Structure formats: C-alpha cells, structure tokens
Amino acid sequence: MPTIKDVAKLAEVSVATVSRVMNNNGYVNQNTRQRVEEAIKQLNYRPNDVARSLFKGKSKMIALFVPDIMNPFFPQLARAVEDTANKYGYLFVLCNTDNDNEKEIAYLNALLQKTIDGIILVSNTIQVDQINDINVPIIALDRKINSNIISVTVNNREGASQAVRYLKETGCKRIAHIAGPKDVSSAKQRLEGYLDEVQSEEWFTTDYIRYGNYTVKEAYQATEELLSQHPEIDGIFAANDLMGVSVLKAAKNLGFDIPNQLSVIGYDGMELSDITSPTLTTMAQPIYDIGKRAVEILIEKIENSDKEVESEQYQVQLSVKESTHERREVDE
Amino acid sequence: MPTIKDVAKLAEVSVATVSRVMNNNGYVNQNTRQRVEEAIKQLNYRPNDVARSLFKGKSKMIALFVPDIMNPFFPQLARAVEDTANKYGYLFVLCNTDNDNEKEIAYLNALLQKTIDGIILVSNTIQVDQINDINVPIIALDRKINSNIISVTVNNREGASQAVRYLKETGCKRIAHIAGPKDVSSAKQRLEGYLDEVQSEEWFTTDYIRYGNYTVKEAYQATEELLSQHPEIDGIFAANDLMGVSVLKAAKNLGFDIPNQLSVIGYDGMELSDITSPTLTTMAQPIYDIGKRAVEILIEKIENSDKEVESEQYQVQLSVKESTHERREVDE
DNA sequence: TTGTAGGCGTTATCAC
DNA sequence: GTGATAACGCCTACAA
Numbered sequence: 290m291p292t293i294k295d296v297a298k299l300a301e302v303s304v305a306t307v308s309r310v311m312n313n314n315g316y317v318n319q320n321t322r323q324r325v326e327e328a329i330k331q332l333n334y335r336p337n338d339v340a341r342s343l344f345k346g347k348s349k350m351i352a353l354f355v356p357d358i359m360n361p362f363f364p365q366l367a368r369a370v371e372d373t374a375n376k377y378g379y380l381f382v383l384c385n386t387d388n389d390n391e392k393e394i395a396y397l398n399a400l401l402q403k404t405i406d407g408i409i410l411v412s413n414t415i416q417v418d419q420i421n422d423i424n425v426p427i428i429a430l431d432r433k434i435n436s437n438i439i440s441v442t443v444n445n446r447e448g449a450s451q452a453v454r455y456l457k458e459t460g461c462k463r464i465a466h467i468a469g470p471k472d473v474s475s476a477k478q479r480l481e482g483y484l485d486e487v488q489s490e491e492w493f494t495t496d497y498i499r500y501g502n503y504t505v506k507e508a509y510q511a512t513e514e515l516l517s518q519h520p521e522i523d524g525i526f527a528a529n530d531l532m533g534v535s536v537l538k539a540a541k542n543l544g545f546d547i548p549n550q551l552s553v554i555g556y557d558g559m560e561l562s563d564i565t566s567p568t569l570t571t572m573a574q575p576i577y578d579i580g581k582r583a584v585e586i587l588i589e590k591i592e593n594s595d596k597e598v599e600s601e602q603y604q605v606q607l608s609v610k611e612s613t614h615e616r617r618e619v620d621e
Numbered sequence: 622m623p624t625i626k627d628v629a630k631l632a633e634v635s636v637a638t639v640s641r642v643m644n645n646n647g648y649v650n651q652n653t654r655q656r657v658e659e660a661i662k663q664l665n666y667r668p669n670d671v672a673r674s675l676f677k678g679k680s681k682m683i684a685l686f687v688p689d690i691m692n693p694f695f696p697q698l699a700r701a702v703e704d705t706a707n708k709y710g711y712l713f714v715l716c717n718t719d720n721d722n723e724k725e726i727a728y729l730n731a732l733l734q735k736t737i738d739g740i741i742l743v744s745n746t747i748q749v750d751q752i753n754d755i756n757v758p759i760i761a762l763d764r765k766i767n768s769n770i771i772s773v774t775v776n777n778r779e780g781a782s783q784a785v786r787y788l789k790e791t792g793c794k795r796i797a798h799i800a801g802p803k804d805v806s807s808a809k810q811r812l813e814g815y816l817d818e819v820q821s822e823e824w825f826t827t828d829y830i831r832y833g834n835y836t837v838k839e840a841y842q843a844t845e846e847l848l849s850q851h852p853e854i855d856g857i858f859a860a861n862d863l864m865g866v867s868v869l870k871a872a873k874n875l876g877f878d879i880p881n882q883l884s885v886i887g888y889d890g891m892e893l894s895d896i897t898s899p900t901l902t903t904m905a906q907p908i909y910d911i912g913k914r915a916v917e918i919l920i921e922k923i924e925n926s927d928k929e930v931e932s933e934q935y936q937v938q939l940s941v942k943e944s945t946h947e948r949r950e951v952d953e
Numbered sequence: 954t955t956g957t958a959g960g961c962g963t964t965a966t967c968a969c
Numbered sequence: 970g971t972g973a974t975a976a977c978g979c980c981t982a983c984a985a
Contacts (some may be wrong), residue, residue, distance in 0.1 A: 290733075292962055302974045308964060316967090316970050340962030341670045343977050358696045358703075360894075368691050371717055380731065383715045385703055399712065401622075402670040423708040505896060534896050541898055560691075564866050565836060565897065566873055576799065624978055640980055647981090648954050672978035675961050809969045 316365025449482025701912025781814025
C-alpha cells in the first residue's frame with residue numbers, strides 16, 4: 290500500500306501539500322493540486338485510517354451492544370444502526386452480550402482501547418457506575434439504563450394498554466398476559482400497561498399473568514398451563530411477537546379456535562407475525578426508526594460534544610391481522 | 622486516558638521497560654516489573670490499540686459481508702463469526718451489502734483503509750478481479766465465489782437430492798421445487814440436486830420448478846400458482862426454510878392438508894421451521910459450525926500467511942418434523 | 954537489565 | 970503557496 294510519502298515523491302511536493310490536497314484545507318496552487326491528484330490516482334493511494342485515528346484520537350467507529358442477534362427483534366435494529374452509521378461515515382461494530390455483564394465489560398474495554406467513538410447499548414445488565422466515568426458518548430436503546438443515560442425507546446406502557454384495550458373493544462372478557470423477563474424495563478412497562486387496563490376488572494386475578502421471558506419455549510409452556518387451568522380466557526396479550534407466535538401455537542394445539550374462541554395480540558411488529566396462520570395482530574414498534582435515531586443522536590454527541598441532547602420516546606401502532614376480531618364500527 | 626509515558630513516569634522507568642512488561646518480552650528485573658505493574662494498575666492504564674495497529678500494520682479486526690442480516694439465515698452465521706473472532710481477540714465488523722456490488726466495493730475500500738486483517742464474504746455479486754489483488758486474506762462463506770477463493774460451504778446438491786429422495790421414500794409421486802435466485806450458487810446447486818432426482822421420472826416437467834428467490838412473498842405467490850395449476854402435486858421441496866414456511870401457508874390457504882395431501886420440506890434448519898404449525902421438515906445446515914470454521918481458517922491465514930489452507934464442505938442433515946410423513950420402516 | 958531513539962502514516966503548526 | 974517538523978502512542982533495534 291502506498292503512503293503519503295510515495296505520493297509526495299511522485300508529485301515532487303512535500304507530504305504537507307499532499308495532505309492539504311487530500312483534506313482540502315489550506316492554500317494549494319491549482320497546478321500542484323493537479324500534479325498531486327494525478328499521483329494519487331496513479332498510485333491508487335488511500336490514506337491510512339489508523340494513522341489518521343492515532344493523530345485525531347477518533348476512530349470513526351461506533352458499536353452496538355445487543356443481547357443476541359439471533360433473537361429476531363435485533364437484526365432490524367442492527368440494520369438500522371449500520372445503515373445510519375455508514376451514512377455518516379462510521380464503521381459498525383456488533384457486540385453480542387448474552388445479557389452477561391462480564392461480556393459487556395470485556396467488550397467495553399476492548400472498544401475503548403480501540404478508541405471507539407460512541408456506543409449504543411441495548412442492555413439490562415450493565416451497571417450505571419460501569420459507564421458513568423467513560424468519556425465516550427453512550428446511548429441506551431430499546432431499554433432504559435437510568436435517567437442519566439440518554440435513551441431512545443418506545444412508549445411500552447401506553448402501547449401495552451392500547452393492546453389490551455383493543456382486545457376489550459373487540460369483545461374479550463377475560464384477558465391474560467404472557468410477560469417478558471422481570472428485569473427488563475420494556476417487559477416491566479408492558480406488564481404495567483396491561484395492569485392499567487385490567488387491575489380494576491372484577492374478573493382479574495394475578496394468575497392470569499404468566500412469564501414467558503421473551504422466549505418461544507417458555508411462552509409455549511406458560512400458555513399451555515394457563516389455558517389448561519383457565520379455559521375461560523378469551524384474550525391473551527403477549528409481551529412480544531416471539532411469544533405471541535408461541536401462544537398461537539400452544540392454543541391451536543389445545544384445540545382453541547383463533548380468533549373466534551381466543552384472541553391473541555403480540556408486541557413488536559416483526560415479520561414473524563406475518564408468516565403464521567392465522568397471522569398475528571401486534572403492536573408494531575418503529576424498530577428501524579429508533580435504531581436510526583439512536584445513531585443520529587449519538588453522532589451529534591460525538592461531533593459536537595457540548596450539545597445537549599435529550600431522550601426520545603416513540604409511539605407504537607396497532608397492526609390488526611387475523612388473530613383478533615375487527616373492531617366493531619359502532620360504539621357499544 | 623493515560624499513556625505508556627504516564628506509566629513510565631510513575632514507575633520511574635523508561636517507556637521501553639513498560640512495553641516489555643506489557644508484552645512480556647525481553648528481560649526485565651522482577652523488582653521493576655512489579656513497580657511497573659503497580660503503576661499500570663494504579664493508573665488503570667490500557668494500551669492504545671490504534672497506536673499498536675499503526676506500528677504493527679494489523680488492526681485485529683475482521684469483517685463479515687452478508688446480503689442482509691434481516692434475512693433470518695444470517696444472524697446465526699453472524700453470531701458464529703463474532704463469537705469465534707472474539708475468542709481469538711479480533712473485533713467483529715458486520716457489513717450488509719444488499720447484494721449490491723457498489724456497496725461491497727465501498728465497504729472493501731473503507732475496510733482496507735482501516736487495515737482490516739481479514740474478510741469473510743457471503744456474496745454472489747462480487748467480481749473476482751475486485752478481490753484478487755487485495756493482499757488481505759479473504760474467505761468465501763455459504764456461497765462460492767470462484768475456485769481461487771477458499772470457501773466454506775455445505776454440500777447443497779447432495780443435500781437437495783436427499784430432501785427429494787426423502788419425499789419419494791415417504792410416498793410422494795409428484796414433486797415440485799420452489800427455487801432460489803438463479804444467480805446464487807447455493808440455490809443453483811439445490812436445483813441441480815432436485816433435478817438429479819426427478820429429471821428421469823416420467824411425470825417430470827419443468828413447470829414443476831418455480832422461482833421464489835429465497836423470499837417469503839415470492840415463494841407464496843409461486844406456490845399459489847403452482848398448486849392451482851397442478852393440484853396433482855403431492856410434495857414440494859423449497860430451497861430454503863423461509864420459502865418453506867410460505868409454501869406451508871399458501872398450501873393451507875388453498876385447502877391442502879399437510880402432510881396427508883401434500884408434503885413439504887425446506888432447507889437450512891432455522892428456528893423458524895419450529896414455530897409454524899405444522900412444523901417444517903428441513904435439511905439442516907450446520908450454520909454455526911461453518912461460520913466458526915470460516916473464522917478459524919481466516920485467522921490461520923492472517924497469522925500464518927504462508928500456510929496453505931483449503932476449502933471445506935460440510936454435510937446437511939435431515940430433520941424430520943410434521944410437514945412430511947415418517948419414513949416407512951420396511952423397504953418398499 | 955535498562956534506556957535512547959527512530960519509525961509506523963497522518964495532520965497541523967510554523968516558518969519561509 | 971509550500972516545506973520542515975513535531976506530535977499522536979506504541980514497539981523494537983541498538984547502545985549502554
């Protein structure tokens with residue numbers, strides 16, 4: 290690989306001049322500029338980013354921490370982050386953490402040594418004091434870390450309430466909830482949103498809440514148990530689509546007719562919800578948008594560190610499919 | 622961030638000594654070593670990888686090119702690559718190319734400027750002459766590029782034949798194929814494997830081959846048309862699970878009883894095939910294994926460039942689920 | 954056993 | 970307008 294020196298030699302100028310041409314700053318004679326550009330082209334010269342990084346103290350790289358890219362929620366988020374990072378000239382580093390704090394710390398250190406410019410965190414395991422003194426911009430995505438860390442999230446609680454209200458409006462009288470992990474903020478908020486709608490109902494019992502921990506398998510078991518013990522249930526709100534699909538399957542296997550006997554609604558709005566039969570009604574998150582926005586905010590902080598940025602919260606949107614009834618047109 | 626100089630000052634030694642301690646090479650007095658280690662700990666010093674990279678000409682980063690991480694085949698591959706890269710001390714860069722050659726070239730250049738140490742390519746759009754003169758190790762994964770580029774793949778043709786043979790063995794008399802894109806090597810080979818088994822059958826017609834291009838939507842349409850025009854079909858081999866799921870759905874919507882009236886088999890062995898009902902029988906690829914192996918080979922080439930490595934091909938395995946019949950125990 | 958100094962490829966400051 | 974040169978942080982001859 291040719292270096293700036295090779296270019297300088299070929300163009301018969303100093304490296305300083307080549308640098309000026311490259312970066313388009315400082316005066317440089319039209320004539321010499323041309324000679325330099327010729328030389329660059331001739332040698333197919335590309336500046337070495339590592340040397341640049343060393344000098345500037347910036348790497349033009351950002352990282353995204355996710356629990357596990359194999360969970361179908363995250364690819365879309367990762368894609369949004371990569372596209373946007375790319376658009377602003379940043380390279381994208383993906384880090385799977387498995388919700389393992391040790392892995393998170395190991396990654397954090399490795400990235401800091403590489404002078405990463407910024408980090409986006411989807412985490413419920415990181416400790417605030419583990420990132421508070423880091424002088425690299427950090428944004429929380431999807432899950433809040435604490436109020437000091439800027440976050441981009443959706444309004445989980447309100448979205449969950451909407452989901453449950455929709456079940457009610459379409460005729461459900463006994464609505465259960467398959468909840469996510471107890472230590473994940475988004476799951477907690479969705480549970481709260483569910484409770485907001487059902488807690489004061491005379492039929493409500495906490496036995497209608499089961500934990501599926503955002504996984505296919507546990508949600509399947511939870512649903513089986515729930516419906517066996519409570520065949521009167523006619524609506525289930527699953528805290529994410531992955532579990533919603535499991536609910537669908539468990540219910541069908543138990544002989545439930547969906548949506549006539551049992552309505553099911555999920556949360557996330559993943560493609561997954563389109564390939565099942567019946568397809569899954571869901572509260573769709575603007576996944577790509579929040580990923581994109583997180584990068585934009587992060588880069589603002591990176592390139593203009595004194596600028597104050599604020600947390601943002603997005604709305605989810607009902608996406609009616611086949612696992613629920615249509616809403617009655619007339620008010621009841 | 623403290624530098625090696627700060628450590629040297631605190632420990633009252635030269636930077637060379639600190640470096641020796643860090644890298645454990647050259648002689649250093651037990652006593653001074655301790656002083657240095659103290660200082661390192663006290664300052665919480667971590668060497669700057671950018672400076673190291675500049676000196677060594679190596680970045681300890683590898684990249685993976687995939688068409689689109691949102692296609693559920695790739696997260697597992699990406700996960701395997703990341704885990705393995707990590708294990709050997711390399712950082713993982715994910716690049717989505719959308720099968721767009723311009724994006725590939727743009728990424729290639731960006732990575733080269735960052736002195737990336739190696740690249741793993743899942744691509745059917747890259748041109749051989751675009752990578753032939755690059756002096757960075759490159760491995761093709763999942764799809765071959767050409768015989769000069771070392772590759773890690775599965776035996777697609779044989780796997781496809783196995784799939785079709787299984788349909789035959791379980792009683793299917795008219796077997797169709799929903800094929801992948803014509804310009805993707807894995808899809809071509811699976812089509813060949815299908816043809817190997819059916820071409821000489823008296824019932825065979827090329828009208829039994831439809832193109833779903835590895836996508837949910839196109840496969841759905843292709844299946845609808847196929848089954849409407851050819852209700853005699855009693856077995857479908859889909860070139861990947863994504864399409865297999867679509868076949869399932871389209872067939873069910875047309876009123877086909879699966880597997881009694883129509884058997885369906887997919888290819889890939891993704892989790893997706895477990896969440897449908899009926900679940901999808903599939904030829905399971907060792908996805909994680911090939912991803913892992915690609916990294917191992919790549920790193921061998923990086924760290925020992927004169928070592929000759931060879932392409933590897935893995936076998937796929939039949940995974941019987943509910944969308945096909947069990948094989949008869951007695952030979953027919 | 955330890956220190957000095959040059960170099961990795963850039964950029965920016967300061968002369969000329 | 971242009972060219973030396975120091976500096977970014979680290980590593981490794983080479984000296985001592």
